[in-house]
Amino acid sequence: MTRGLFAGVADSTPDPILSLMDRHRRDPRQNKLDLGVGVYRDSEGQTPVMGAVKAAERRLFDSQDSKAYVGLAGDPAFLDAFTGLALGADVPRDRMARIATPGGTGAVRQGLELVRRTRPQARVWLPDPTWPNHTAIAEAVGCDWRLYAHAVPGATTLDGDRMLADLAGMAPGDLLVLHGCCHNPTGLDPSATMWAEIAALCLRTGAVPFVDLAYLGLGDGLHTDAAGLRHLAESLPEMMLAMSGSKNFGLYRERVGMLAVLAETADHANRVQGALNTLNRLSYTFPPDHGARVAQMVLDDADLRMMWEQELAAMRARLDLLRSGLADALEAQGSADLGIRHGRGLFARLPLGTDRIAALQETHGLYIVGDGRINIAGLRAPDLGRVAAGLAAALR
Numbered sequence: 001m002t003r004g005l006f007a008g009v010a011d012s013t014p015d016p017i018l019s020l021m022d023r024h025r026r027d028p029r030q031n032k033l034d035l036g037v038g039v040y041r042d043s044e045g046q047t048p049v050m051g052a053v054k055a056a057e058r059r060l061f062d063s064q065d066s067k068a069y070v071g072l073a074g075d076p077a078f079l080d081a082f083t084g085l086a087l088g089a090d091v092p093r094d095r096m097a098r099i100a101t102p103g104g105t106g107a108v109r110q111g112l113e114l115v116r117r118t119r120p121q122a123r124v125w126l127p128d129p130t131w132p133n134h135t136a137i138a139e140a141v142g143c144d145w146r147l148y149a150h151a152v153p154g155a156t157t158l159d160g161d162r163m164l165a166d167l168a169g170m171a172p173g174d175l176l177v178l179h180g181c182c183h184n185p186t187g188l189d190p191s192a193t194m195w196a197e198i199a200a201l202c203l204r205t206g207a208v209p210f211v212d213l214a215y216l217g218l219g220d221g222l223h224t225d226a227a228g229l230r231h232l233a234e235s236l237p238e239m240m241l242a243m244s245g246s247k248n249f250g251l252y253r254e255r256v257g258m259l260a261v262l263a264e265t266a267d268h269a270n271r272v273q274g275a276l277n278t279l280n281r282l283s284y285t286f287p288p289d290h291g292a293r294v295a296q297m298v299l300d301d302a303d304l305r306m307m308w309e310q311e312l313a314a315m316r317a318r319l320d321l322l323r324s325g326l327a328d329a330l331e332a333q334g335s336a337d338l339g340i341r342h343g344r345g346l347f348a349r350l351p352l353g354t355d356r357i358a359a360l361q362e363t364h365g366l367y368i369v370g371d372g373r374i375n376i377a378g379l380r381a382p383d384l385g386r387v388a389a390g391l392a393a394a395l396r
């Protein structure tokens with residue numbers, strides 16, 4: 001019998017999204033299409049460095065004269081810039097505690113760690129469906145988590161009645177995980193009325209929303225995309241926000257993220273700040289700075305910000321064009337809308353079983369996540385006809 005320490009390491013379950021990305025990379029076929037991992041792609045299929053980001057990086061290269069440590073919470077100017085971007089100017093900063101994190105994933109992880117340490121009995125409510133890493137992290141942290149109804153595959157709107165009925169079971173101090181905009185994987189977001197009902201339900205039950213905001217600006221625009229979470233922040237005593245700069249700044253590999261906590265009082269916020277600093281110290285000490293600083297420079301410089309907002313608008317316009325192009329092409333094949341036309345952001349979720357998804361990969365080179373999620377940005381206009389024909393046949 002082997003006595004090696006590592007002989008007992010269990011097999012790992014591969015992440016469904018990242019393992020698909022690897023399989024696509026290894027596929028030698030020319031006509032393969034990666035509709036899997038949630039990265040924005042342009043009409044050439046590339047994920048370019050945004051112009052405003054490049055310009056900020058050049059300035060940073062010229063002006064930065066030290067790489068010395070910053071602080072456990074990260075750069076305060078970045079935290080202010082990201083807070084302002086998501087929440088505007090009105091949310092009282094003295095009731096907030098914030099840390100920079102390695103990407104949105106880091107923010108989700110630290111947020112759940114904080115809740116688990118603070119109130120171990122808190123239940124974490126996750127939408128069904130949700131980003132698979134939400135459930136994986138909740139499980140890894142040891143949270144007691146459960147699902148609430150969001151939308152069935154192929155639906156054109158989220159199922160508000162079932163969602164509210166499920167959430168009526170929330171208890172004080174429970175955590176309600178919401179996608180701020182561009183829901184992953186369905187693309188179906190709450191209406192303004194629905195956001196108001198969610199806020200009212202949180203007030204009534206004492207549950208605390210934890211908003212994951214990874215696609216701000218890629219739905220209907222920076223202001224509209226943030227309206228729901230701003231309503232929560234204005235109406236509720238407590239809330240948490242996990243923010244990512246991966247998609248809207250294209251800073252994927254730089255790992256730009258922030259965890260913000262809105263507490264009931266400034267005194268609570270002070271203590272939460274200490275707890276968050278400790279969580280960073282225990283995990284990696286200082287959060288990464290380069291990407292965060294670049295994003296802050298873009299947000300705080302009028303010219304760079306204008307350039308960035310224009311680039312974001314062009315990304316949105318491309319997503320809209322691809323959504324209506326795919327919906328039209330599917331309709332021409334006799335297929336229903338399936339939430340593609342009016343969904344927001346990168347994703348739509350099609351009612352496809354695993355066999356059909358495997359067949360689409362095999363015969364058409366279409367890489368689709370196992371839950372039926374497609375990344376609209378992975379499409380190219382000239383491919384819409386062939387993709388729609390393959391999908392329509394699989395959906396029949």
Ligand code: LMR
Nearest residue numbers: 017036037038039131184
């Ligand atoms: C996605 O959902 O595809 C992205 O957020 C990438 C990831 O980390 O899963």
